[in-house]
Amino acid sequence: MTAYPPEPWRLAGEACLSMWRLPVAELPALPEGAEPVVVAGRAAVFAAWVGYRPPGQLSYHELLTAVAVRGRRLTASITGIWVDSEVSLAGGRALWGIPKDLATFDFHRGRTFTAATADDWIATAAFSRRVGLPVATPAAFEIAQTLDGRPKRSPVKARFKAAAAAADWSVNPRGPLGFLAGRRPIVSAALSGFDLRFGG
Numbered sequence: 703m704t705a706y707p708p709e710p711w712r713l714a715g716e717a718c719l720s721m722w723r724l725p726v727a728e729l730p731a732l733p734e735g736a737e738p739v740v741v742a743g744r745a746a747v748f749a750a751w752v753g754y755r756p757p758g759q760l761s762y763h764e765l766l767t768a769v770a771v772r773g774r775r776l777t778a779s780i781t782g783i784w785v786d787s788e789v790s791l792a793g794g795r796a797l798w799g800i801p802k803d804l805a806t807f808d809f810h811r812g813r814t815f816t817a818a819t820a821d822d823w824i825a826t827a828a829f830s831r832r833v834g835l836p837v838a839t840p841a842a843f844e845i846a847q848t849l850d851g852r853p854k855r856s857p858v859k860a861r862f863k864a865a866a867a868a869a870d871w872s873v874n875p876r877g878p879l880g881f882l883a884g885r886r887p888i889v890s891a892a893l894s895g896f897d898l899r900f901g902g
């Protein structure tokens with residue numbers, strides 16, 4: 703069994719993310735008990751490219767998708783996630799019920815990204831950073847998953863500098879993110895210098 707750090711994980715790095723609004727009927731499957739936050743028949747779906755590095759505990763790349771769901775505070779359920787670290791995969795599944803799979807990545811200067819499995823490509827994206835905040839912004843939210851057949855809510859705290867961004871996504875329509883293929887995000891952002899505390 704792959705060894706991994708106990709929770710909480712303290713991670714650092716950079717991220718680029720986008721948000722879409724999808725009809726409820728077109729959402730990816732959610733963990734049992736998770737209910738999407740619906741406004742005018744649509745729910746918020748996020749996709750993020752993340753590069754973790756020192757001084758965080760682990761260094762690896764990640765692509766994830768998540769849906770905003772109901773909770774006591776800002777909450778999301780991760781519906782798809784790929785990493786290039788066996789340690790991250792094992793820990794994410796065992797500690798929090800996060801359905802991590804392996805992929806290969808190409809991150810170029812924190813602006814262009816690609817992800818692929820052994821079978822096919824998943825997605826590519828290019829981000830152009832716009833105006834950003836000069837100070838670090840705090841954020842707190844929960845991740846809602848299923849662990850050992852029971853609902854699992856995991857707290858997350860973060861600090862980062864956020865900048866608006868323009869994003870151009872290309873998603874494999876036959877791949878696991880096919881529900882986003884051909885759609886343009888309504889908002890995108892680049893997060894720099896973030897510190898993340900994941901788990902209790």
